[in-house]
């Protein structure tokens with residue numbers, strides 16, 4: 001279950017499943033509580049979307065404080081909708097990276113989204129943390145199973161001990177796709193309404209997680225659609241190129 005919480009002027013979401021572990025801090029941002037003007041109002045956490053860098057830096061400070069972290073701890077990818085997974089030993093910005101894994105404490109793994117699916121993976125037995133940017137291209141290229149496999153093969157984190165949180169993202173209520181795109185996904189992940197097709201990308205991810213060995217009771221889905229709730233979230237589908245970005249941030253505390 002996901003819970004909304006209010007920290008100063010911010011509204012954040014956290015997974016109660018992930019919160020049941022003391023060793024990890026995490027949060028999913030909303031668009032509320034920041035300093036950016038329209039159309040980035042107000043907690044835009046993405047650079048290079050047209051907002052001023054100064055505003056984004058202020059906003060990142062505000063957001064990261066909510067998990068008692070700072071920007072010097074950030075590990076981010078330059079997200080390209082690929083399937084490269086970065087092993088993170090130190091904070092930094094990593095080229096062409098849509099997934100990050102670490103077993104080091106005090107490094108904040110961060111994923112930026114506006115409709116794409118943010119996926120948090122945590123193995124409390126081996127203290128391994130991963131964050132995935134699940135856009136349709138990356139999901140189709142198996143970025144989620146690839147990350148789970150690397151957590152297992154490189155860090156000894158067995159899939160049946162991995163806990164997962166799936167944050168707010170565009171859902172089949174709003175995610176209309178054309179046939180050529182729908183054809184690239186399993187038929188049971190496509191909802192039909194009259195002649196229109198809607199992709200359930202989260203269902204694709206959940207199926208991949210189960211095939212990878214995660215247990216069903218260890219997947220916590222927010223069940224929140226960013227495109228329906230645009231007063232609360234940035235939505236690329238609704239707002240286009242001038243959409244701000246939310247952030248999922250997670251850190252091993254000790």
Ligand SMILES: [Zn+2]
Pocket residue numbers: 170171172173174175225226227228229
């Ligand atoms: Zn929706």
